[in-house]
Amino acid sequence: MQIGSTPLRIVIVGGGTAGWMAANLLARRWRSRQVAITLLESPEIGIVGVGEGSTPLLGTFFEKLGIADSDWMPKCNATYKNGIRFSGWSDIKGHESYFHPFASAIDIHGQSAFFMHCALRRNGYDVAANPDRFFIAAELARQRLAPLAAHHFPFRIFHGYHFDAHRVGALLGEHAQRLGVEHLHGTVVTVERGEGGAVLAVGTEDGRRIAGDFFVDCSGFRSLIVQQALGVPFRQFADNLFNDRAVVLPTPTDPTGTNSQTISTALRNGWVWNIPLRHRHGNGYVYSSRFCTPDQAEHELREHLGLLDDPVGARHLQMRVGRVEQVWVHNCLAVGLSQGFIEPLEATALHLVQTTIESFIEQVERDGDLDARRQSFNDGIARDFEGVRDYIVCHYRMNRRTDTEYWRANASHDQLSDSLKAILTCWFTGRNLEQEIARQGIADIYPPMSWHCLLAGYGQFPDPAKLRTPEPGIAVADIAGIDDFRSRCALNFRDHAQVLAEMAA
Numbered sequence: 001m002q003i004g005s006t007p008l009r010i011v012i013v014g015g016g017t018a019g020w021m022a023a024n025l026l027a028r029r030w031r032s033r034q035v036a037i038t039l040l041e042s043p044e045i046g047i048v049g050v051g052e053g054s055t056p057l058l059g060t061f062f063e064k065l066g067i068a069d070s071d072w073m074p075k076c077n078a079t080y081k082n083g084i085r086f087s088g089w090s091d092i093k094g095h096e097s098y099f100h101p102f103a104s105a106i107d108i109h110g111q112s113a114f115f116m117h118c119a120l121r122r123n124g125y126d127v128a129a130n131p132d133r134f135f136i137a138a139e140l141a142r143q144r145l146a147p148l149a150a151h152h153f154p155f156r157i158f159h160g161y162h163f164d165a166h167r168v169g170a171l172l173g174e175h176a177q178r179l180g181v182e183h184l185h186g187t188v189v190t191v192e193r194g195e196g197g198a199v200l201a202v203g204t205e206d207g208r209r210i211a212g213d214f215f216v217d218c219s220g221f222r223s224l225i226v227q228q229a230l231g232v233p234f235r236q237f238a239d240n241l242f243n244d245r246a247v248v249l250p251t252p253t254d255p256t257g258t259n260s261q262t263i264s265t266a267l268r269n270g271w272v273w274n275i276p277l278r279h280r281h282g283n284g285y286v287y288s289s290r291f292c293t294p295d296q297a298e299h300e301l302r303e304h305l306g307l308l309d310d311p312v313g314a315r316h317l318q319m320r321v322g323r324v325e326q327v328w329v330h331n332c333l334a335v336g337l338s339q340g341f342i343e344p345l346e347a348t349a350l351h352l353v354q355t356t357i358e359s360f361i362e363q364v365e366r367d368g369d370l371d372a373r374r375q376s377f378n379d380g381i382a383r384d385f386e387g388v389r390d391y392i393v394c395h396y397r398m399n400r401r402t403d404t405e406y407w408r409a410n411a412s413h414d415q416l417s418d419s420l421k422a423i424l425t426c427w428f429t430g431r432n433l434e435q436e437i438a439r440q441g442i443a444d445i446y447p448p449m450s451w452h453c454l455l456a457g458y459g460q461f462p463d464p465a466k467l468r469t470p471e472p473g474i475a476v477a478d479i480a481g482i483d484d485f486r487s488r489c490a491l492n493f494r495d496h497a498q499v500l501a502e503m504a505a
């Protein structure tokens, strides 16, 4: 596959968020280099449409396309996200809830104090170690502020977004077509392959043959080309990620203000997300069918939301959790749900979509042996998936609930990767976690800050009854000073609802 030397036709199958993200990134990069891009989507099969939260990487996606927040957020009912609050996952006093922030440059002081306190607490000292006290994003979320600093406060705050996935898809579809992407409707029923195994064309229900030089499989959980036609094996994560279903219900917006965080609340057999959009709240209970039925899950979700007698309909979804063994096979790349899925606890799916496409573009554009690069690309994507999986598994492993079989099974299974085992051993033996993460080379997936937040957030420290006051000579952070710093920094940010309203005006 050589970009620019000869005309090339890329066919993307699927018009969900993954398909349109791929179309935009590929068209933006290659449209002037003899590459024609067609996106084909089924008019009968809808999109999954529930991906409503992102990491900060989505900001760079829109930036690359030259689309400002004010151009897309109002159209997609989007809001800002400072991070995720985890509630009800631990019953340890002071750790019933914690905030996982997106850390920014301004957090340098708070972060080193946090790491220092985590180390002290792990070694038996009675010091504050809930991440809420140390990061600016936690304060912005607490006060429902938007993460956009005033002009005189020269610090960029990392943030993600919440959005209506259907509207983002439509907006990206229009943008891709402006970049020259051809948009076709049709349901693929056949995949035609050549002698060497490469895909030559897809055939639609109404008898059309759509040929291409390269195919991007964005057909969702069906994984029409990579898994079904090419037979690439799917590696399930069910041994250590039990959740395989979700039930989704909207609620009205909060008249008192707009949260700038996702809230993840642990329930009896899973957890529920609460995502504030401009026109509604998205709520979804992610649970395991091994431990409760869809009816029980819906009942519990309705109870949690105060909707037991409400006629609003719930949507039930199945999730296939795991990854394909290789995302790039022959002349086909799987992107989005067709490449795999890890439950949405950290809202990483679109992040992985973006990194997959961006890394693919980089590999294709480099010189040298494409086959060798394809192998290392596949290994890299697999490593990212397994890294995200380990971080999510760690949430479940560290939960301190004992009220149901679900939580007990999550806390006690022995299906941990060697990487996660080493991280936990390091934490519980009081050694340096930053060094362990550097040793493993996994900081690009989740940095030390995230691991500290998770482990400290759930209160994974020695028994509080046995903690001792730091002796004179043991350095401790000036917590009152950090509280003051955080709250004074927050004076430079404005009310989230107001910022969004002005953007939409």
Ligand SMILES: Cc1cc2nc3c(=O)[nH]c(=O)nc-3n(C[C@H](O)[C@H](O)[C@H](O)COP(=O)(O)OP(=O)(O)OC[C@H]3O[C@@H](n4cnc5c(N)ncnc54)[C@H](O)[C@@H]3O)c2cc1C
Pocket: 013, 014, 015, 016, 017, 018, 019, 040, 041, 042, 043, 044, 045, 046, 047, 048, 049, 050, 051, 052, 053, 054, 165, 186, 187, 188, 189, 218, 219, 220, 221, 222, 224, 246, 284, 317, 318, 319, 335, 336, 337, 338, 344, 347, 348, 349, 350, 351
């Ligand atoms: C419960 C749940 C919660 C989630 N929450 C988040 C979140 O907070 N953050 C996040 O980043 N991600 C989240 N995700 C993941 C996110 O929704 C997806 O990664 C994202 O929407 C991309 O989906 P997709 O485009 O791969 O697939 P889909 O949206 O399913 O799109 C598939 C496309 O393929 C087409 N298609 C299928 N078969 C054919 C065929 N035979 N012929 C032609 N076209 C076909 C369909 O028409 C459709 O256009 C969540 C997922 C689930 C299940």
